[in-house]
Amino acid sequence: MTVGVAACASVEYWEKWGGQFVDMIEQLPTKPDEIVIASLVPLDVPDFIRNVRTAELFWDSWNDGFASLSTDYVWGFGLDDLIMPNWADGLVLDTDVVSITGEQRPGGLFQANEAGFARMLESGNNPMSGSMIFRREVALAVPFRRTRWADWVWWLEVRKHGYSVRFDKEPRFVHVRHPDALSLNSDVQGQADVELVQSMLAAGDIVRGQEFPPVAVK
Numbered sequence: 001m002t003v004g005v006a007a008c009a010s011v012e013y014w015e016k017w018g019g020q021f022v023d024m025i026e027q028l029p030t031k032p033d034e035i036v037i038a039s040l041v042p043l044d045v046p047d048f049i050r051n052v053r054t055a056e057l058f059w060d061s062w063n064d065g066f067a068s069l070s071t072d073y074v075w076g077f078g079l080d081d082l083i084m085p086n087w088a089d090g091l092v093l094d095t096d097v098v099s100i101t102g103e104q105r106p107g108g109l110f111q112a113n114e115a116g117f118a119r120m121l122e123s124g125n126n127p128m129s130g131s132m133i134f135r136r137e138v139a140l141a142v143p144f145r146r147t148r149w150a151d152w153v154w155w156l157e158v159r160k161h162g163y164s165v166r167f168d169k170e171p172r173f174v175h176v177r178h179p180d181a182l183s184l185n186s187d188v189q190g191q192a193d194v195e196l197v198q199s200m201l202a203a204g205d206i207v208r209g210q211e212f213p214p215v216a217v218k
Helices: 011-027 059-068 114-118 136-141 150-161 188-203
Strands: 003-008 034-039 050-053 073-076 097-105 131-135 165-176
Touching (some): 003 059, 059 073, 059 136, 114 165
Parallel strands (some): 003 034, 034 050
Antiparallel strands (some): 073 131, 097 131
């Protein structure tokens, strides 16, 4: 199975974190099969990275990155995080989605709660910390929506539609927390968006797509 990494960056973010990202990829014993960076304007990237254009940062850009990959599986990765050298060791790709564990800096593990996933359609907390590697066909069928907590909403749709999920407990990346991180602070609108999706999924289903608010299936 092949794995492609998609990230996104503004010019400023690439200038801040791009050097670290490039050095990390170059030093990996096992490299991803493809790497794309989606951006609003062209970036100065090395030859082993493909830079694709996107109309909007930041969730749309990951969707554009996934669509441009040709690999079996895709991994939406934060430019400021680090892929561990052992990321591919023993990694089993036999399900629609693999929940990936990370190490958190500073301290602790950054991983999903499997029991929490089973009840997340009703829960007020997001149990799906960590990252995810998933089939490209799933990325195209269930794109990230245009809402602040799009990853949480994405997991709700994965749960609703019954995609197969493997919970991998081996740390394979480093999640770096810093003041610019999107998930660092609570967000009233983000919580309200999640609750809206939960209520709509409890009542039936929503039309798949990037739009937010979503449209109910009639």
